[in-house]
Amino acid sequence: MINLFKKKWFWGAILGLVIIALILANMANMNRAVAVKTTEVFEGLITEQIYTSGKLEAGKSTDIYSPTNGVIETVEVKQGDTIQKGQVLMTLQIDDVNEQIAKERLNLEMIESERQTAKKQHFDMFKQQMTEDPSAEIEDLDLTSFDLRIQSSKLTIASLEKRLNNRVVHAQEEGVLTQVSVDPGQMIAEGSPIATVVDLSSYKVKSNLNELDSGKVFVGMQAVITGESIAESYEGEVTYMSPIAILADQTSKDASVEMTVELSRITPELRPGYNVTIELEIPDKERLLLPLDAVQYEGDKAHVFKIEDGIAVKTEVETGKENEEYIEIVSGAAKGERVVTEGAKLLSDGDKVKLQ
Numbered sequence: 001m002i003n004l005f006k007k008k009w010f011w012g013a014i015l016g017l018v019i020i021a022l023i024l025a026n027m028a029n030m031n032r033a034v035a036v037k038t039t040e041v042f043e044g045l046i047t048e049q050i051y052t053s054g055k056l057e058a059g060k061s062t063d064i065y066s067p068t069n070g071v072i073e074t075v076e077v078k079q080g081d082t083i084q085k086g087q088v089l090m091t092l093q094i095d096d097v098n099e100q101i102a103k104e105r106l107n108l109e110m111i112e113s114e115r116q117t118a119k120k121q122h123f124d125m126f127k128q129q130m131t132e133d134p135s136a137e138i139e140d141l142d143l144t145s146f147d148l149r150i151q152s153s154k155l156t157i158a159s160l161e162k163r164l165n166n167r168v169v170h171a172q173e174e175g176v177l178t179q180v181s182v183d184p185g186q187m188i189a190e191g192s193p194i195a196t197v198v199d200l201s202s203y204k205v206k207s208n209l210n211e212l213d214s215g216k217v218f219v220g221m222q223a224v225i226t227g228e229s230i231a232e233s234y235e236g237e238v239t240y241m242s243p244i245a246i247l248a249d250q251t252s253k254d255a256s257v258e259m260t261v262e263l264s265r266i267t268p269e270l271r272p273g274y275n276v277t278i279e280l281e282i283p284d285k286e287r288l289l290l291p292l293d294a295v296q297y298e299g300d301k302a303h304v305f306k307i308e309d310g311i312a313v314k315t316e317v318e319t320g321k322e323n324e325e326y327i328e329i330v331s332g333a334a335k336g337e338r339v340v341t342e343g344a345k346l347l348s349d350g351d352k353v354k355l356q
Helices: 008-031 097-132 144-165
Strands: 034-036 038-040 042-044 048-065 070-075 088-093 168-170 175-180 193-210 222-226 234-241 255-263 275-282 287-291 296-298 301-308 311-322 326-331 338-340 353-355
Touching: 048 175, 048 255, 088 193, 097 144, 193 234, 193 275, 222 255
Parallel strands: 034 353
Antiparallel strands: 038 338, 042 287, 048 193, 048 275, 070 088, 088 168, 175 193, 193 255, 222 234, 222 275, 234 255, 287 326, 296 301, 301 311, 301 338, 311 326
16 A cells, blocks of 8 residues: 655645635635624713712801800800790809999099089189280190090990890890800800801801812802712702812812802701712713724724725724713714724724624
8 A cells, every 4th residue: 555645745735725725714704794783973971070078067157256245154055956036045244234334424423523623713714814914825725634534434334334235145046056165154255256056947068179170160060969977869059169279288288179069958867067978060062972892992093993885994083082981083983974883893994894
């Protein structure tokens, strides 16, 4: 039997058959169409959310100040009390004020009497001088010292009467006391803070935005407020943006801008002091958009595949803003044009395609 494996012509024939098989397989692949799906370029918005934390506060907070100097005699309320307009908050000790007023009024009468006596003496001296020497010049009477003493006495009386009239401190409006700053026996000066009352008929949130986010937020923008301590979410509106940026604390390296959001509704679950989260949605303009997987990249160049007569046509595009789902098409594709999405990664320019 002839050993065919040693014949050169045998191996040449085998190699030729392999080459023919490869050519036929390649031709088959060339004729086979890649299955793809397409989508239209459409107009839409790429929304962007900003999240920041803040603290829930009553819509209106009013500090109450001492109307006069004195010593606290009694405190009729405590922190957390709900108070009504006109309610007594505290009283001041003024046991000796009536006696001081009486003494000061007597002192005033004495000064006025002395002033009158000085005027009479000056007039009598004037008449006598005119009788003895009509050409003599007489100095005008200076009553400045008397007038100053009278003015001082009147101011003292007014101050004492003010203390008397303000012995009882009343609430000027209704609300909830969030702070009571004084205790019985404490000496206080006029204008010192003694309590803080808040109106719980409205709520607001104060927060600090970083420099990047603050440039995107404006008064009137809508917001959503949520928090771990509250079950519901609440809509709100940005009502204040500080005109300046400051460091929130000494440890901060970046400046921030103070923002206030007012809630559009309230419920019993809301309480001043709760930590909350503010979500702001940045408005966007209409853009031409495609799903992210429709755009392919080679280096820093982006392209899509359009289909013309069943053939994939590689088309360079310029992209813009994007989010987790969509990317903006600045140029290279027009609204309504269809491009390949599913299967785009398998394509080369000129490939045959078939739509699924």
